[in-house]
Amino acid sequence: MKWTKKLRQPKLQQYIEADPFITDDELAKKFEVSVQTIRLDRLELSIPEVRERIKGVARKQYDPVKALAEEEIIGEMIDLELDSYAISILDIKQEHVFTRQNIARGHHLFAQANSLAVAVINDELALTADASVSFTRQVQAGERVVAKAKVADIRGSRTIVDVESFVGQYPVFKGEFHMFRSDRPEKEDQT
Amino acid sequence: MKWTKKLRQPKLQQYIEADPFITDDELAKKFEVSVQTIRLDRLELSIPEVRERIKGVARKQYDPVKALAEEEIIGEMIDLELDSYAISILDIKQEHVFTRQNIARGHHLFAQANSLAVAVINDELALTADASVSFTRQVQAGERVVAKAKVADIRGSRTIVDVESFVGQYPVFKGEFHMFRSDRPEKEDQT
Numbered sequence: 001m002k003w004t005k006k007l008r009q010p011k012l013q014q015y016i017e018a019d020p021f022i023t024d025d026e027l028a029k030k031f032e033v034s035v036q037t038i039r040l041d042r043l044e045l046s047i048p049e050v051r052e053r054i055k056g057v058a059r060k061q062y063d064p065v066k067a068l069a070e071e072e073i074i075g076e077m078i079d080l081e082l083d084s085y086a087i088s089i090l091d092i093k094q095e096h097v098f099t100r101q102n103i104a105r106g107h108h109l110f111a112q113a114n115s116l117a118v119a120v121i122n123d124e125l126a127l128t129a130d131a132s133v134s135f136t137r138q139v140q141a142g143e144r145v146v147a148k149a150k151v152a153d154i155r156g157s158r159t160i161v162d163v164e165s166f167v168g169q170y171p172v173f174k175g176e177f178h179m180f181r182s183d184r185p186e187k188e189d190q191t
Numbered sequence: 192m193k194w195t196k197k198l199r200q201p202k203l204q205q206y207i208e209a210d211p212f213i214t215d216d217e218l219a220k221k222f223e224v225s226v227q228t229i230r231l232d233r234l235e236l237s238i239p240e241v242r243e244r245i246k247g248v249a250r251k252q253y254d255p256v257k258a259l260a261e262e263e264i265i266g267e268m269i270d271l272e273l274d275s276y277a278i279s280i281l282d283i284k285q286e287h288v289f290t291r292q293n294i295a296r297g298h299h300l301f302a303q304a305n306s307l308a309v310a311v312i313n314d315e316l317a318l319t320a321d322a323s324v325s326f327t328r329q330v331q332a333g334e335r336v337v338a339k340a341k342v343a344d345i346r347g348s349r350t351i352v353d354v355e356s357f358v359g360q361y362p363v364f365k366g367e368f369h370m371f372r373s374d375r376p377e378k379e380d381q382t
Contacts, residue, residue, distance in 0.1 A: 068289055068291070069289075069290055069291065072289065072290065072296075074298070098259055098260075098263065099260055099263065100259070100260065100315075101316065103318065105263075105302075105305075105306075106305055106318075106319040106322075107265070107298055107301055107302035107305050107306070110298055110301050110302075110305070110322075111296075111298035111301075111302070114296075114297055114298050114301070115296075115298070124291075125292065127294065127297075127326070127329070128297040128326050129325065129326060130323070130324065130325045130326070131297075131301075131322075131323070131324050132321070132322070132323045132324075133321065133322050133323075133324075134320065134321045135318070135319050135320060135321070138318070
């Protein structure tokens with residue numbers, strides 16, 4: 001189907017409301033128009049660029065990161081509530097992919113998720129003890145990975161953080177991280 | 192105990208024979224002398240520098256890497272027998288550690304192990320499907336991590352690679368990587 005501008009613009013607005021993480025690139029593919037056309041549409045509709053939109057979505061000024069320096073987070077922090085959840089985005093560039101296949105290397109997705117699991121911990125010291133991870137879909141250069149971390153359990157000095165990463169609506173990575181923190185007394189044997 | 196040069200030098204030779212991966216730094220600590228002293232000892236004993244020693248240990252010219260470009264390996268490849276085993280070393284530098292605690296970030300140890308698990312696969316395409324990893328001891332800047340990968344099982348398009356990483360004699364990382372390869376027919380349901 002070929003969209004006229006009049007039909008496309010309200011639809012575009014709907015898409016962005018439903019998924020504020022959607023990029024101009026993805027929208028251009030959806031409507032089979034150029035990225036430039038999407039940018040003009042957004043300008044006319046006064047819809048800000050994705051990065052600004054996402055910051056608008058974050059419900060409030062997010063909590064300050066405690067366990068590491070914010071610039072040590074792999075990707076860009078979008079939202080954070082300590083000991084609860086965190087969101088970051090990572091734009092996959094040429095430096096992140098295997099040169100031959102253009103597929104993102106697993107350790108970059110791991111690094112994004114792992115640093116998010118560290119960042120969500122409400123402690124000055126948070127270290128990874130164990131992790132189980134799955135790479136569920138290949139990620140290409142030019143794609144944007146949104147990682148969402150949730151604290152699943154806090155038990156003494158151990159915290160379990162579940163991280164799921166998506167490109168658009170597609171899950172690409174899943175991980176369970178067992179984090180060690182310093183400030184809580186070890187209670188594992190007592191509970 | 193304070194070692195005289197006469198006592199130290201034969202002992203030094205023994206240590207290096209037992210563990211060719213041992214660094215001048217580690218030897219200096221063992222004998223409570225300066226790194227410069229160890230270097231002079233090695234010169235007098237005609238023992239090459241650790242990097243050269245390790246290359247001597249590798250039993251033969253190692254196999255050429257297939258699944259990725261060799262410069263994409265995180266760390267330095269020391270030995271490789273495709274579909275069998277691989278060894279790499281990674282020197283932990285300031286860029287690898289959390290600035291506050293000087294502890295190596297987990298994703299660098301993961302990246303070394305994961306790229307070794309990719310490199311050991313005898314196929315042009317090798318991707319990581321799942322991984323379970325444990326970080327068993329903290330690694331500091333200045334330490335050298337030796338990773339050893341072993342192919343545990345090849346079943347159809349899935350290959351299981353076990354990786355263990357050490358600093359000196361101490362295990363610091365352990366991982367089981369489930370790798371996907373392209374060239375073998377899927378036999379999992381038949382076996």
